[in-house]
Structures are given as C-alpha cells and as structure tokens.
Amino acid sequence: MTRLPPLSDLSLSGPSLAALDARDPLAHKRAEFDLPADVVYLDGNSLGALPRHVPARLAQVATQEWGQHLIGSWTRGAQAAQDWMALPDRVAAKLAPLIGAQPQEVAVGDSTSVNTFKALAAALRLSGRRVILSDADNFPTDLYVAQGLARLLGDVEVRTAPAHAITDHLTDDVGALLLTEVDYRTGRRLDMRAVTAAAHAHGIVTVWDLAHSAGAFAVDLGGAGADFAIGCGYKFLNGGPGAPAFLYVAGRHLDRAEVVLSGWMGHADPFEMARQYAPAPGARRFVVGTPQVLSLSALDAALDVFGDVDLAALREKSLSLTDTFIRLMEPLTRQHPLELVTPLAHAERGSQVSYRHPDARRVMARLTGRGVIGDFRTPDILRFGFTPLYLSHEDVGRAVAGIEAVLNEQTGERA
C-alpha cells in the first residue's frame, strides 16, 4: 500500500491535492458509488452514498426471489447458505471483520434504537445492578432508549455525565455504561479500550454505540474487551436509508446474555413452533422477528464494497482527508466566527470535522444550495463527514472553497 505523505510536507494548493489523490490506494473505490456529479457529499455519516450495484441486487430480490420463488426463498439454497433464513447471518459475517468481531458474536436486523434496548437490557441483567450511565451529550435516541427501559423497569436510574469526564463517574453501583465511540456532534473519539478497562474495574458492563465508527475505520471490539455494541448500517456502511442495524455480544457472554425481545427468528429452531422460547446458540438469538429482506439485501450487497479494502489504508485516508480539511479551513477560522470542535489529535478523531458557528443553520442551508452537503446539528454545529471510500482530497478543496464563498457572502450581507 502506498503511504500518503504527512500533511506538513504539502503546500495545500490545487495541484498538491491532486498529488495526494494520485497516491491514494483507495481512489478506485469512488467508481463503485453512484453520486451526483455536482455535489461534494460530506454527509455519509448521516446517510452513506449508493453503491452502484445495489439497485440490481434489489431488483433481483424483488422480481426473482420474491416474485418468482415466493415463499420458497426462505429456505431455497439453504445448503449453499443462500436462503433468506440465513441472510442475517451472512450479513453478520461480512460485518464482523469491520468491527473486530467473530461472526457468531454479531446479529443484524432491527433499528439501532431497538438494538440498543436489547443490549442495554442484557447488560443490566448481566451486571445485576440498576444504574445506566451515559454521556449527557449522547445521541438522543440512546438516552431515550435508556429512559424507556428505566420507565418499564421502574427501579432503574439513568445517570449522565460529560463524555470527557466519564471515567470519573464509573462507580460500583453502575451496571451498564452506554457510550457512543465517536460523538455525533463533535466527532470526538473515545478510547474504547481504556474506558472499557476502567469500566470493568468497577464491574460495569459496556455497551458501545458504533454509529459513527463502523465502516469509517477498523473497530476492534475484541481487542478492546467490549461487552456489547450496537451500530447502524446506513452511515459509513452505505447500506441504504434506515438500513438494518447490528448488535455485538462478546463471545464470553454468549452463554448468559439474555434476550428480552425474544422472537421466533432468534429461536434455536424457528420451524419447530415450540411454545417455549429457547435461544439460538450465537448472537442470532438477538434477531427477533422476520427481517425486512429488501433492506437487509441492500445492506448485504453494500458491504461487498469493503471486500478488498485494507482497513489501515481506510483510516489513513480518513485522517488525511480530515487533516487536509482542517488545514484548509484554518484561515477561515481567523476571518469568521468558526470554532473547530473536533480534536486535532488523531487518536481522538473519528471521520468527521465539526465547527461551531453562530449562524450554523443558515450557513449549512446555503452550502447545501451550492452542492456542498454536510449537516447542521442543533444548536450551532456545522458537521462534515468524510467517507474515505468515495471522497478525494480535491473534493475537500472544493468543499472549503464553497464554505469560504458562503461565509464571505454572509459577511458581505452583514457589512
């Protein structure tokens, strides 16, 4: 793999960006995505772009598997593991290497919110305690799910603390720690291994939300000693709008991880139609009802994009893109009320860069109008996501030029 030169070696003029792109070992992946020609898409951390081959797969599933083979598709091709029954397992097997998991530790299906509920409930039961601790600024649905579980159980407390000080709040009464590895607003990445170890020292079971991690860089759940994790298929995994989510449970917990959302698709023998629930042996038990096959097939196809991707190169390119963006934006932060909120240290950065701006909502609306698509996050965040599979350094240059034009336009209006 070609190493990208360190950013400090470069003058960041147009030709230099082109030079960086010329040495990009992932440059060929762009052609696997269908993106409008006139946009720079910096919102793949909200909805990943369309892999070109996905519509054909969807058409095949609809017209052939559903239309022609009908009910038979649930079991057809089972010996070659091509049946719909095993589709969640096939997707899990493709996803596992991206997150440092074994296939039998991963269940695919439902939404991230529903999987958070399953994981939190199982984590609390493993801990035998009644306190859920989370980041006060966690993505709201994580907090809502914790609040819902607490309402249901009655005697469970949801406690929050700032993510940067979370280790100060790891006490022996906390049962489950629910954290998002990369903050959806700031892009700050937590040290999963260190936080997990600190939690374990207090007997706390961890639930990591990988919404902004999976597919953005190599996640090593096994190496970090994580207990549970959840994440979504539609951001850096490019699985399509609302793509099925995933749940990870460490192999060491499989004999005791309890399923509270127990449905027939997670039963040890779904077609036995037994009256009593008996969990499937692996993480499959966390698959609940009948999977949404069309959406799941799109995710299955989308994951093939990662088949030939070196995850070290992916991370290296991600950092090169975000470094480049930060460097090119630097002069603008001196001329405009822009405050970088994403850490400069690589170890603390995901694959996004965010700035505060007092008029962020309007700035982003104008940027989008110019074809530079990021997003606004309340109250004052301009968020830019960088998907290494389909973005170039030249895209970064174009984005910054667009941002500069919009900011100057607004300054001109105020003057």
Added chain:
Amino acid sequence: MTRLPPLSDLSLSGPSLAALDARDPLAHKRAEFDLPADVVYLDGNSLGALPRHVPARLAQVATQEWGQHLIGSWTRGAQAAQDWMALPDRVAAKLAPLIGAQPQEVAVGDSTSVNTFKALAAALRLSGRRVILSDADNFPTDLYVAQGLARLLGDVEVRTAPAHAITDHLTDDVGALLLTEVDYRTGRRLDMRAVTAAAHAHGIVTVWDLAHSAGAFAVDLGGAGADFAIGCGYKFLNGGPGAPAFLYVAGRHLDRAEVVLSGWMGHADPFEMARQYAPAPGARRFVVGTPQVLSLSALDAALDVFGDVDLAALREKSLSLTDTFIRLMEPLTRQHPLELVTPLAHAERGSQVSYRHPDARRVMARLTGRGVIGDFRTPDILRFGFTPLYLSHEDVGRAVAGIEAVLNEQTGERA
C-alpha cells in the same frame, strides 16, 4: 357489485368455476400481480405475491431518492408530505381503512414481534396488572415475546388457555389478553367484538394479532372496541418479505399509552435533539428508530393495490374461494386420511383452509413440486391460504386436482 351465487346452486365442474370467475368483481386485480405462470399460489398468508409496480418504486427510491437526493430525501417534499420522515405516517394512513382505524391510531415499522412487545408492555401498564393471558396455540413468536417481557419484568405471569375456551379464563387478575384473530394453523377466526367485550368486563386490555386478518377481509378494530393490535405487512398486505409491521392503539388510550421502546423517530420533535424523551402525539410515538426505507417503500407501493378494492367484495370472494375449496376437497376427505380443521361457519373462518394429514410434510413437499404451493405446519397440518386479490375459482379447481393426484400417488405407493 355483482353478487356471487351461493355455492349450493352450483355443480362444481370446470365450467361452473369459470362461471364464478366470470362474475368476480375482483378478477381484474390478478393482473396487478406478478406470479409465475405455472403455479397455484396458496401461500399468500405466509408471503403475499409481488404487486407488479413495486420493483419500479424500489428502483426509484434506490437510484433517485437515495442515490441522487441523498440525505435530502428525509425532508425533501415535506410540504407535500413526500419526505421519508413522514413515510411511516403515509403508510399508516393507507393501512388504517383496512383495519377500521384512524390514521393517527396506527404506527408502521419494525417487525410484528417487536410491535407485540411494545403493545403488550403498554397494555400491561394501562391495566396495572401482572398477568398476560394468551392462546396456548398462538403463533409462537407471540408467546415468546410475552415470555421475554415476563423475564424482563420478573413479576409477570404468562398464562395460556385454549382459544376456544378463552372467555372462561378472563379473570380480574389478567392485565393483557394477547390473541391472534385468525389461528395460523386452523384458520379459525375468533369473534373479536365479543371477546373484547368479555375482556373489558374484567378490566382486561386487549392486544389483537391481525397477522392473518389485515388485507384478507375488513377488520373493524374501532367497531370491536379493541385496545391494541399488531400485524404484519407481508402476508395479505403483499408488502414484501419481512415487510414492516404495524401497531394500532385506540384513540381513547393515546393520552396514556406508554412507549417503553422510545426512540428518536417517535419523539415529538426528532430534530430538536432534546435529552429527554417526549412522545409524539399520535401512534407515531410507537415508531422507534430510523425506518428501513426500502422495505417501507415497497409496502407503501403494495398498499396501493387496495385503493379501489371494495372490502365487502373481498370478503365475499374469500368465502367463495374457501367454500369452493372445501366443497371440492370433500370427496377426498372420504378417500384419504384428511381431516378438515377449519370451521365451516363463515363467521369463524379467516381466508385459509387447513387439513390434518398423518403424512402432511411429505404431501406438501410433493404438492409444491407440482406447483400447488401451500405450506406444512407442524405437526400434521396442510395449510392453504386464499388471497382474493389474485386467486380465481379455476385456481382452486387446479389446486384440488393437484392434491388429488398427490394423495392418489401416495396411496398407490402404500398399496
């Protein structure tokens, strides 16, 4: 609408079947489905057939809405209610008239199992009691979900009784009654109105599973006084494999029906990103995480098939098809060890007919090989579903001829 003649007026030869079909006011609907030419599909109660226009809609959602408009599709067209954010509500509005509901009483998304969990939890909380009563022969996932909720809560009992005697078990300690209106094995239809009234007399909150009802005949949840209902989109609603499911909550409960699976898509203001959950005003609160848009769009398109369907004609044709099937099968029940387990009384019948046969698994495998597709249900049930939208009386005749051939073949082998 042309009335079909009563079955007793007909001799059931080929021409008579053709005559029935000639007077079928729904005959034109068959052309809206894409079915293999060489099969008689009697398994639409397991996976409904493909409406012809669905693949084009899927392609449009994938290549245009996802591929070209990207993240913008979540809010694009909001004023015309064409945004993805409102897609669950649009589907709910199409579904509502099929089940006797108001649009704001219906939430669409997740699987039937997950919706059963939400509805059961909410029903128990409304009742203030700790016993769930269900049919001992209910579809297993309903029982598994009840068992999972009971495991989670610790002090909840799951009690079962035979469906035909369920009213004898309605006691004042029962909180939630979970019943499937049409039994998945026998096709027996319960009297939803009478059972609901009997349950209410004991202060019991009802949860009706409409898996084998919705789309098969007009369901009148409002008229029956039902409290909650759930059902799936992939059987008689033809929404595609694992299509999103639905949840109904009676309008009178909306101010108190609690969401325990609380996610950001059911929040009163999803983009406010508030730290505290606040439920959306209607049943929308039961939408949890980000919906699987591809699968949901397929269901949305599939429901358009019902746009011009008179639900009274649908039921009349369903009964004509099942009556015809039962009548044509009658001679076979005298020659072979076939036992009809579906009630003859129309009021007690769904849109399927089932027989016990000691060698049912092998009979169904052979039938499928001949292109007559029904299904086997453990331990000894031959199940045949009749979707009035795409089946004709001549199909019924062909199916019976196939069954006769297979049964005679097996008799010959044993001789």
